[in-house]
Amino acid sequence: MEIIKTQILIIGGGAAGLNAALNLKSNDITLIEKNGSNSVLCPWNLMIKSKKDLLKEILETGCNSTDSELLDIFSKNYENIVEDLKKTGIKFRKSNLGLIPNYTQPGKEVRKIFLNKLKEKQVKLLKGSVEKLLIDKNKKIIGVKISLFNSKKIKIFFNYLVLAAGGLGGFFKFRTGSGDSDGSILALCYEAGLKIRDLEFMMFHPFLLVDKRLPRVLVSGDLLTKMEYENEKGEKFLSNDIADALKTNKHHRVFPKMTKEFYLQSLKSRIFGRLICSNKWFEKFKKENEFGFIFKNFKKNDLKKIELHPAFHFSIGGLVINKNSQTSQKNIYAAGEITGGLHGHNRIGGLAILEALIFGKKTAMEINKKIMKEKEIIIPEKIEGLGMLGLSDEIKNKAWEVLGPVKNKEDLNKMKSFLKNKKNATSQEKLLEKIIEICLLRNESIGAFYRQDLRKKETARSSFLIDKKIIFKYGK
Ligand SMILES: Cc1cc2nc3c(=O)[nH]c(=O)nc-3n(C[C@H](O)[C@H](O)[C@H](O)COP(=O)(O)OP(=O)(O)OC[C@H]3O[C@@H](n4cnc5c(N)ncnc54)[C@H](O)[C@@H]3O)c2cc1C
Structure with a gap:
């Protein structure tokens, strides 16, 4: 089996992994990723607020269980991260939360921009799946075993590892994200004994499209105000306050209750959103809204009602990291949805991409301080392959x-x-x-x-x- 030694190995090519790679000052970086990521499916809607308001809201929503060091790093860096994005050439427009990249499919376009920048840095990009962690006699993670998509198996050993493999969505039948952000790396880290927190805190979303005519993706925003929600017999099932909140676009305030009502109904029957809007509104929505492209091949009257289902959306918990983005093993860093702590026991929308970018960059800055002192990688004789995925x-x-x-x-x-x-x-x-x-x-x-x-x-x-x-x- 081929063996590769690399100074820095990054697992994951979403916002966290790509931003780590972009900010690392090394000419020996390897990034391994599967095909999908939540960062590509995501519209990159970024919450922009005054620092004071943002901190207050994060703490309140997170039931005051937020890791204060992580919150501090987040609040000190979030404005700079938006500036970084602008410097890479990403164009923004105003959104309901703050800012959103001004492209039809923001996640796809931003990834292209990041990958172009990475070409200049000669990051070695591999397509495949990490299958096992390689452990030395002291139970430290020293390498990974990978199955490349060209069927080749390789082992990679590193000085530093950046874990940016996303959340637990792939554990669930219904999820808004990519099946490739599947908790596999988190599960391997658990077996290796890394410190993990708050995994029972999960964010769900009521509005996954499961209508066979449409792609299986999440919808949000204005379209939700233009639907009436009913079961398969055409009966309304929402309580009045939730139905009103949806109509007036104030449902974010009642998100947990709303999600519960949709979930309990979904266990009994199929759920449909009946479109209540003019043809003119629908045509404008298709052109201008970040979710509009999903419906581009449809006129309003072709759709009439759309089948929806609640789904898993975001892992609030994950690997414990300190303010330097370091996990409980010193030379292993982590960033993005694979980590926990920033949101405490619940999270507000529009922060996940910022979190992934901020801590992705943080891992890079911390590793940059150390890489000159690294010794050659020596592979020990006794290595154990840990984990079995599936x-x-x-x-x-x-x-x-x-x-x-x-x-x-x-x-x-x-x-x-x-x-x-x-x-x-x-x-x-x-x-x-x-x-x-x-x-x-x-x-x-x-x-x-x-x-x-x-x-x-x-x-x-x-x-x-x-x-x-x-x-x-x-x-x-
Ligand atoms: C539909 C949708 C809409 C969203 N909207 C917003 C929004 O508007 N604003 C916002 O802030 N957040 C939003 N989010 C949340 C946000 O997209 C994610 O939290 C964020 O993209 C996570 O980034 P990440 O880099 O941590 O992980 P991901 O983007 O999920 O990347 C994980 C990477 O790890 C790789 N990987 C996983 N396992 C392995 C393995 N075993 N071997 C090799 N590679 C592996 C994957 O292939 C992928 O490249 C949304 C999420 C979804 C699903």
Whole structure:
């Protein structure tokens, strides 16, 4: 098997991984990615507010469980990151949240711009999938085993590793993001004993298009105000306050309740959004709105009603990092949705891309300070290949039913024993079992975590996985 040594290995080619690569001052960078990423599907709507308001909102929404060091780094850097983007040539327009790149499919266009910049830096880009972590006798991660898409298997050893492999979306049947941001790396890190936090906090979204005529993507924004929501019999199912909030575009304020209503209905019947708008409005929307391109081949009357389904949207928890973006293993850094801490127990929209860019750059700046002192990579004789990846459709279905927006003790217990009794559990299944265990151990509903049988609280401890053990505590 071919062996490659590289000074810096980046896993993930989304906003976090690409921005790390762009800011690293090394001529020996290797980036490995699968084909898809959430950063490409995302419209890159960036929340822009005064620092004071933003901090207040992040803290309030996150139930005051935010890691204050990470919040500090975020607030010091978010304006500069927007300037960085402008300097790369990205054009912005105003959006409902702040700014959005002015392209029909922003994620795709921004990736092109980033990749052009990376060509100048001669970053080695590999297409494939990390399958295993390589561990030395002290249980430190020293390399990875990769299956390239040309069927070749290789091993890569590094001085520094940047984990930018995205969130847990691929664990679920219904997800707004790419199946390639599938929690595989997080699951391997769990097996390797890296410190992880708050995995039970997940953000869901009610509006995934599951209509066979349309691509399976998320819709948001103005279109939601132009629909009436009904079950397959044509009956309305939303409470009045949620229906009103949607009509007046104020649904962000009632997001958790709204998501629950859609989720509970989806367990009983299909859900449709009936379009209530003029032909003129629809034509304008197709041309001007960031979601308009999805409907470009349709007239309003061809669609009439659109089938929707709630879906997993964002992993709030993830790897623990410090203010230097360092994980619990010193030479391993992490950035973006694979990390946890910045959002505490819930998050506001429009911050995820900024977070990925800020901490992606941070990893680069920290590694830049150290790379001159590095010694040659020596591969030890004794190496263990850790992890076995894989997640069946059956598990993804069950994960959706049990860990969706509304959870209950009975179903969690059933899933736990199902996974416990599974022979040869994969790395993702082992992590899933742990998440379920955390959900069962929590004794309150808080933030983005909701269990029907628990009372709601305003503050609560965070959950940590330290050497695979669950620990609840305040702070870090
Ligand atoms: C539909 C949608 C709309 C969104 N809208 C917004 C928005 O408007 N504003 C906002 O701020 N946020 C938004 N978000 C959230 C935001 O897109 C993500 O949080 C962000 O893109 C995460 O970036 P990332 O670099 O951490 O991960 P990703 O972009 O998910 O990248 C992960 C990378 O890791 C690679 N990878 C994963 N596993 C492996 C493996 N085993 N081997 C090799 N490579 C691997 C993937 O191929 C990919 O390249 C949206 C998300 C979705 C899904």
